[in-house]
Amino acid sequence: MTRFATGVSALRSSEIRDLMSLAASPDIISFSGGMPGNELFPLEMIDQIYQSLSEKEKQVAMQYGPTNGQPALLESLAHYLEKKGLPVGKNRLLITTGSLQAINILAKAFVDPGDPVLVESPSFIGALSAFRSYEANLTAIPLRSDGLDIAALKTALDSGGPKPKFLYFAPNFHNPAGIIYTEAVKRQMIELLSGLDIPLIEDDVYSDLYFHEDDLPKMRTIKAIDPEGIDVCLTGSFSKILGPGLRLGWMLVPEHIYGKCELIKQSMDACSPSFSQVIADKFIRSGAIYTYTGQVRLEYKKRGLAMIEALEKHLPGYVSFEKPRGGFYIWLHLPEGADSTLILKKAIERGVVFVTGKTFDPAGVKNNCIRVSYCNTAPDVIRRGIPLVAEAIREICG
Ligand SMILES: Cc1ncc(COP(=O)(O)O)c(C=O)c1O
Numbered sequence: 001m002t003r004f005a006t007g008v009s010a011l012r013s014s015e016i017r018d019l020m021s022l023a024a025s026p027d028i029i030s031f032s033g034g035m036p037g038n039e040l041f042p043l044e045m046i047d048q049i050y051q052s053l054s055e056k057e058k059q060v061a062m063q064y065g066p067t068n069g070q071p072a073l074l075e076s077l078a079h080y081l082e083k084k085g086l087p088v089g090k091n092r093l094l095i096t097t098g099s100l101q102a103i104n105i106l107a108k109a110f111v112d113p114g115d116p117v118l119v120e121s122p123s124f125i126g127a128l129s130a131f132r133s134y135e136a137n138l139t140a141i142p143l144r145s146d147g148l149d150i151a152a153l154k155t156a157l158d159s160g161g162p163k164p165k166f167l168y169f170a171p172n173f174h175n176p177a178g179i180i181y182t183e184a185v186k187r188q189m190i191e192l193l194s195g196l197d198i199p200l201i202e203d204d205v206y207s208d209l210y211f212h213e214d215d216l217p218k219m220r221t222i223k224a225i226d227p228e229g230i231d232v233c234l235t236g237s238f239s240k241i242l243g244p245g246l247r248l249g250w251m252l253v254p255e256h257i258y259g260k261c262e263l264i265k266q267s268m269d270a271c272s273p274s275f276s277q278v279i280a281d282k283f284i285r286s287g288a289i290y291t292y293t294g295q296v297r298l299e300y301k302k303r304g305l306a307m308i309e310a311l312e313k314h315l316p317g318y319v320s321f322e323k324p325r326g327g328f329y330i331w332l333h334l335p336e337g338a339d340s341t342l343i344l345k346k347a348i349e350r351g352v353v354f355v356t357g358k359t360f361d362p363a364g365v366k367n368n369c370i371r372v373s374y375c376n377t378a379p380d381v382i383r384r385g386i387p388l389v390a391e392a393i394r395e396i397c398g
Contacts, residue, residue: 007113007135029352029385031372034175036330038376040299042283042292043244049282057362061278065271068262069095069208069250072279077250080284085224086234094265097272099205099237099249103168104130106233109257110165111136118156118167120148122331122369124175124203126328127168138210139164140362143177147185149369154192166199166233172205176371180325183218186292190227199231199257200321205249208241208293210326211301223252232259236278240328241293246276251321271302300328306379307372310386328375338368339395346392352385 014354026201060070068074073095094100103126113135119128121140131138137351139156142149147168156164167189171181194359204221223234237249253261284291307330308323315321320333334340342358347353355370372389374382 001179006130007133011129011133021232025351027351028348029208029377031352031354031374031377031382031385031389031390033167033376034373035376036240036243036296037299037303040296042288045109045283045292046279046287046380047288049279049288052282053278058113063274063276065274065277067266067271069093069272070274070277070281072286073277075246075275076281076284081252082287084376086252087223087226088252090226090301091252091253092255093253094258094261095272095277096235096249096251097269098239098244099203099235099251100126100130101265101268101272102235102249102251103127103203104133105261105268105303106166106251106257107134107136108264110163110199111258116162116164118153118164118198118360120124120169120174120177121278121362121366122176123168124170125359127201127203128360128362130155131168136165138362141177143168143174145179147171147179148189150185150188153189157196157198158194161376163196164198166201167193168203170203170205171221172204173324173329174210175206175327176329176355176369177322177331178324178327178329179322180215180219183220186222186225190222190230191223191260194227194229197231199233202232202234205237205240206327209297209300209328211297211304215325221247228299233257237274241289241296242280242283246273246280248272248276248280297326300326300375301376302379304326304330305384306382307374307386310374310383311390312385314390316397318338318397319393328373330374332372334368334370334393334397336368339386340367341372343392345398346395347389350388350392352388352392354389 018166078093082088090126107130111134115139116139117131117136118139118141120143141152141156200222202222208221223232231254233251233253235251238246305326321330324330344356355371356367358364358367
């Protein structure tokens with residue numbers, strides 16, 4: 001028998017992936033992906049950027065680059081992040097191959113097999129898989145509509161067991177829960193964690209996709225609050241504000257963490273795609289990033305509102321959800337004991353797919369939730385698809 005490493009043996013293709021292969025028909029309505037809308041990509045802007053490159057810049061784009069990132073992009077991205085109030089000067093910026101690589105590098109930097117790690121429940125599946133692959137021992141802290149359950153966090157910290165290696169969380173337009181952390185919850189987290197030597201991995205990939213500008217002050221990340229006595233490792237991405245095909249993300253981390261991360265990255269892929277970095281740099285420098293995010297924000301808001309309206313109209317009264325104020329997702333809470341895998345099977349028969357709750361449960365068990373995403377589906381299709389989801393729920397739950 002092939003003897004894989006233990007961390008890798010634990011990785012399984014999810015039941016959902018298998019179910020999804022049943023849903024390959026082109027007519028199926030998909031509320032399952034976290035992909036930006038295909039028709040929303042800034043194709044013309046990218047064409048223009050490429051056409052405008054000098055021969056030298058095109059050569060740089062085709063060449064290996066420095067492990068930490070192209071100097072031009074490091075400069076323009078630093079400026080972009082500074083404008084959002086992030087303490088770039090006091091930290092180091094590392095360009096990564098998607099923000100998932102940033103999460104992987106941080107996991108590799110901190111986790112030995114069996115080490116405890118604190119995560120939200122529900123949590124982004126990509127991060128959970130990364131932590132599992134390093135054989136982390138996941139402790140789930142429940143998520144509420146205002147952020148982490150602070151009492152549960154306190155209990156976990158006071159448990160007397162081995163100290164967690166870090167706490168991973170996503171404060172804005174959570175995947176899958178769709179919520180924003182309140183200022184109060186972030187302040188309580190800071191108070192609890194100060195001086196404990198438990199770094200935070202703060203995953204902030206959706207914060208540019210807000211529906212309401214007046215939410216911006218309360219969306220300030222803990223990294224931007226810049227508390228004393230906590231190592232905050234912020235991860236971010238071009239995936240949702242330009243295109244995931246570029247595979248470009250970043251981490252903004254304290255100097256003493258950065259050094260190890262750069263070495264880890266060197267052994268992983270030497271450098272992130274130079275080609276993408278040249279494009280992303282011009283995208284920021286030309287100001288196109290502001291025009292573009294302004295446009296897609298409006299489109300995602302239209303889609304989000306269409307989905308909220310359709311859900312309110314069609315869902316049975318026993319299903320509840322938090323209305324999203326940005327991002328890509330809505331998280332439906334079904335009655336205790338409901339099995340969203342059975343509902344998904346019925347939904348696929350009707351021509352619609354979503355993602356089941358247990359995909360995002362660190363223990364892989366709790367299944368009475370459903371994630372529906374509105375990012376890659378036009379409003380009229382959302383209006384056709386949601387009644388089918390509601391029918392499937394009624395068929396299973398009554
Ligand atoms: C919360 C969250 N973090 C990180 C990522 C990873 O994004 P990427 O690796 O494309 O930057 C995603 C992708 O969906 C996400 O939802």
